[in-house]
Amino acid sequence: MSDHIVSAYSDELDKLSSDIMRMGGIVETMIADSCRALSINDPVLAREVIARDPQVDVIEAEVEKQIVSLIARRQPMGHDLRMILSALKTSNELERIGDLSKNIAKRALRLDDFVSAEMRNAILRMSRPVARQLNEVLDAYASSNSALAKNVWSSDDDIDQHYNAVFREMVTYLIEDPRRISAGAHMLFIAKNLERIGDHCTNIAEFVYYQAVGEYLSTMERPKLDQV
Amino acid sequence: MSDHIVSAYSDELDKLSSDIMRMGGIVETMIADSCRALSINDPVLAREVIARDPQVDVIEAEVEKQIVSLIARRQPMGHDLRMILSALKTSNELERIGDLSKNIAKRALRLDDFVSAEMRNAILRMSRPVARQLNEVLDAYASSNSALAKNVWSSDDDIDQHYNAVFREMVTYLIEDPRRISAGAHMLFIAKNLERIGDHCTNIAEFVYYQAVGEYLSTMERPKLDQV
Numbered sequence: 001m002s003d004h005i006v007s008a009y010s011d012e013l014d015k016l017s018s019d020i021m022r023m024g025g026i027v028e029t030m031i032a033d034s035c036r037a038l039s040i041n042d043p044v045l046a047r048e049v050i051a052r053d054p055q056v057d058v059i060e061a062e063v064e065k066q067i068v069s070l071i072a073r074r075q076p077m078g079h080d081l082r083m084i085l086s087a088l089k090t091s092n093e094l095e096r097i098g099d100l101s102k103n104i105a106k107r108a109l110r111l112d113d114f115v116s117a118e119m120r121n122a123i124l125r126m127s128r129p130v131a132r133q134l135n136e137v138l139d140a141y142a143s144s145n146s147a148l149a150k151n152v153w154s155s156d157d158d159i160d161q162h163y164n165a166v167f168r169e170m171v172t173y174l175i176e177d178p179r180r181i182s183a184g185a186h187m188l189f190i191a192k193n194l195e196r197i198g199d200h201c202t203n204i205a206e207f208v209y210y211q212a213v214g215e216y217l218s219t220m221e222r223p224k225l226d227q228v
Numbered sequence: 229m230s231d232h233i234v235s236a237y238s239d240e241l242d243k244l245s246s247d248i249m250r251m252g253g254i255v256e257t258m259i260a261d262s263c264r265a266l267s268i269n270d271p272v273l274a275r276e277v278i279a280r281d282p283q284v285d286v287i288e289a290e291v292e293k294q295i296v297s298l299i300a301r302r303q304p305m306g307h308d309l310r311m312i313l314s315a316l317k318t319s320n321e322l323e324r325i326g327d328l329s330k331n332i333a334k335r336a337l338r339l340d341d342f343v344s345a346e347m348r349n350a351i352l353r354m355s356r357p358v359a360r361q362l363n364e365v366l367d368a369y370a371s372s373n374s375a376l377a378k379n380v381w382s383s384d385d386d387i388d389q390h391y392n393a394v395f396r397e398m399v400t401y402l403i404e405d406p407r408r409i410s411a412g413a414h415m416l417f418i419a420k421n422l423e424r425i426g427d428h429c430t431n432i433a434e435f436v437y438y439q440a441v442g443e444y445l446s447t448m449e450r451p452k453l454d455q456v
């Protein structure tokens with residue numbers, strides 16, 4: 001292959017990575033802002049989060065088109081093929097994280113007056129390690145850093161423990177005042193959404209590790225701590 | 229290409245399809261049996277469902293290996309490439325459906341005595357249209373039937389309406405007797421899991437349609453009815 005063609009190919013791979021990072025950036029703001037909107041009861045911010053979701057979907061569709069075209073024209077193998085399939089799966093995970101954040105924002109808009117400040121704070125507390133996971137896994141993706149990816153992958157247990165604590169706390173609030181049930185159900189789903197965002201980060205960490213090292217992180221080593 | 233090579237390639241594509249159908253078959257039993265275990269309170273059946281999940285994971289990993297090898301060796305384009313990428317994404321959706329069914333079975337094992345027969349029945353009722361969706365979308369996949377795929381895709385609203393009804397019903401049961409809160413939270417997550425299984429069927433329907441027709445089913449035409 002001439003240098004010119006190699007360089008165009010490498011530009012295409014770079015474009016793919018940078019699109020993934022752009023998706024990651026938007027999704028990061030969606031998690032943080034949906035939980036902030038919830039904690040300070042800011043419907044304007046919640047609606048902004050919801051309005052951001054179609055951007056993520058557009059980039060995902062664009063990434064998929066690039067990948068189909070790359071495979072058809074460049075016939076990638078080995079490391080390049082791993083990298084391209086990992087980009088496809090990562091964009092899929094990010095799209096789901098965007099969806100879950102949008103869902104948190106939608107629920108924030110539907111909460112009634114029976115939500116206590118403690119309930120709102122419990123969610124905000126839980127959102128911080130989740131946002132950190134996404135931030136770190138995006139760093140790992142950008143730098144193909146397998147050690148960092150493994151680190152994200154092993155610390156998912158923290159989020160599971162947070163989730164279990166929030167779950168118990170919510171049930172206590174509900175029992176204290178049954179009028180909180182509708183709001184409480186929303187809050188449980190919000191906590192579950194955050195826990196699932198953590199799982200999606202773990203999935204991305206697995207792709208990054210596989211892409212960098214060529215081996216799977218065995219799921220045997222990491223016991224899941226969320227109870228159901 | 230010689231006939232011999234073409235036929236080996238076509239055998240490989242058939243193997244891919246048949247692995248997807250095998251995954252689909254296992255996952256179908258997991259949905260039906262997890263909801264039956266829940267409705268008749270059968271812990272043995274629930275444990276059987278949980279034990280089936282690793283089989284699904286193994287086939288998914290196998291499908292992914294086949295796809296990487298197919299792309300690297302066969303350099304597929306056009307319809308074949310669409311078909312292969314659609315198999316990758318379908319196996320991913322089926323793996324998630326298996327996970328969600330396993331989660332229903334795990335929750336069925338953790339329910340306490342405060343679950344009423346009405347609550348169990350509400351879930352069983354909701355599971356039927358979901359199981360039908362999966363059955364139809366697998367038929368559509370096997371026969372590359374775009375009309376059937378579109379049909380599955382448009383009838384997801386029924387499941388969303390079921391989910392909204394179950395949600396309201398659960399909240400009523402919880403308000404009647406606050407001791408039901410812990411069981412009720414599990415039941416809400418179970419209903420949500422079924423609704424998400426319906427969403428995964430819709431995703432598969434989109435892949436089947438795209439693969440058969442080469443165009444995307446516009447998400448504009450299908451309003452989501454689940455409230456959050």
